[in-house]
Amino acid sequence: MTVLASGSKGNSTLIASSTTRILVDAGLSCRELMKRMKAAGEEPAALDAILITHEHQDHVQGMAVTARKLGIPVYLTEPTHRAWVRWMTPQKRISYAEWLQKRRQEAEDRRQAEGTGCRVQGAEDGVRRSAVGIQEKEGLGIRDQGLEQNGAEGNARCSAGVAAEPDEEEKAAVEEVIAEAAREPERDPASLPSVEYFRSGSGFRIGDIAVTPFTIPHDAADPVGFVFEADGVRIAIATDLGYMPSNVSVQLRRCDVLMLESNHDVDMLRDGPYPWSVKQRVMSRVGHLSNDAAAEFLEKGYDGGAAYVVLAHLSENNNLPELARISAERALRDRMSLLANHLLLAEQDRPIGAIVL
Numbered sequence: 614m615t616v617l618a619s620g621s622k623g624n625s626t627l628i629a630s631s632t633t634r635i636l637v638d639a640g641l642s643c644r645e646l647m648k649r650m651k652a653a654g655e656e657p658a659a660l661d662a663i664l665i666t667h668e669h670q671d672h673v674q675g676m677a678v679t680a681r682k683l684g685i686p687v688y689l690t691e692p693t694h695r696a697w698v699r700w701m702t703p704q705k706r707i708s709y710a711e712w713l714q715k716r717r718q719e720a721e722d723r724r725q726a727e728g729t730g731c732r733v734q735g736a737e738d739g740v741r742r743s744a745v746g747i748q749e750k751e752g753l754g755i756r757d758q759g760l761e762q763n764g765a766e767g768n769a770r771c772s773a774g775v776a777a778e779p780d781e782e783e784k785a786a787v788e789e790v791i792a793e794a795a796r797e798p799e800r801d802p803a804s805l806p807s808v809e810y811f812r813s814g815s816g817f818r819i820g821d822i823a824v825t826p827f828t829i830p831h832d833a834a835d836p837v838g839f840v841f842e843a844d845g846v847r848i849a850i851a852t853d854l855g856y857m858p859s860n861v862s863v864q865l866r867r868c869d870v871l872m873l874e875s876n877h878d879v880d881m882l883r884d885g886p887y888p889w890s891v892k893q894r895v896m897s898r899v900g901h902l903s904n905d906a907a908a909e910f911l912e913k914g915y916d917g918g919a920a921y922v923v924l925a926h927l928s929e930n931n932n933l934p935e936l937a938r939i940s941a942e943r944a945l946r947d948r949m950s951l952l953a954n955h956l957l958l959a960e961q962d963r964p965i966g967a968i969v970l
């Protein structure tokens with residue numbers, strides 16, 4: 614298992630058995646994903662499939678380009694697919710290229726507003742973008758059911774930890790789609806080489822990896838976490854969840870690797886720059902797991918049996934790696950040893966070393 618990226622600017626993790634390689638989420642541009650895979654000693658062409666947890670931008674940004682480039686299937690739930698297709702499909706009154714151009718312009722406007730200091734105080738990216746989305750809807754008829762379905766947050770990335778500065782990775786992903794659309798203007802931008810639907814709670818296999826998706830509480834169409842089993846090894850991924858429900862905590866038992874969200878420090882979030890509405894959303898039961906909530910699970914709900922615990926989806930604005938680490942270490946206390954509960958922190962800007970079991 615290699616965490617290629619984790620955080621509100623993009624998420625992607627590689628899970629590999631001796632014969633099968635799966636990318637869980639593709640929230641970086643295709644180019645960056647490939648770069649990081651190669652840096653981690655993995656060959657992108659050897660990927661068998663992409664699995665998607667939910668349709669927020671920080672999880673799907675590079676999904677389509679990567680799937681098309683490698684000609685590999687995308688596994689997701691039908692509601693997640695529908696939400697993504699709605700987000701990707703412009704109405705007839707505006708071309709897809711024009712819509713992308715608008716998105717690029719929005720990013721530029723944001724940058725300029727920030728540069729001149731007239732940034733909405735602490736405005737969070739998702740909120741700003743959804744406001745623009747509403748203008749677009751009224752003025753140009755962009756189809757934005759995704760925005761409606763997902764509430765004010767729209768299809769923006771998970772809001773916790775969204776940085777106020779321009780997101781180079783998002784820009785790169787958009788540029789990539791524009792370049793691709795210029796080469797093949799006739800192709801439906803929401804096309805994928807092949808789509809495989811799964812349902813939460815129903816296990817399936819990809820090669821020799823058994824996959825069990827489970828529902829997580831998060832403000833997306835049909836968000837899931839995953840358990841992977843192969844070669845006698847069990848790996849669980851649970852990020853982007855507002856709290857730890859019992860159905861999730863049951864799935865996290867008997868794991869060899871547990872990747873768990875430790876998104877924010879509650880005090881940093883409370884005292885930080887986000888508008889109150891966003892703070893409420895992050896703290897809500899469909900937001901993100903705080904350091905305290907992750908620690909509470911590690912102390913009381915977790916069986917202590919994993920060789921590795923990976924803290925993930927840390928907010929850049931509302932958390933510090935050391936705070937997340939201290940909370941988890943305190944919770945795990947005497948259960949940490951050379952063989953068990955080795956604590957790792959996933960990073961936004963670079964892959965962490967492969968976990969090999």
Ligand SMILES: [Zn+2]
Pocket residue numbers: 667669770771831833853
């Ligand atoms: Zn999310």
Ligand SMILES: [Zn+2]
Pocket residue numbers: 620621624669671672770771853926
């Ligand atoms: Zn996320």
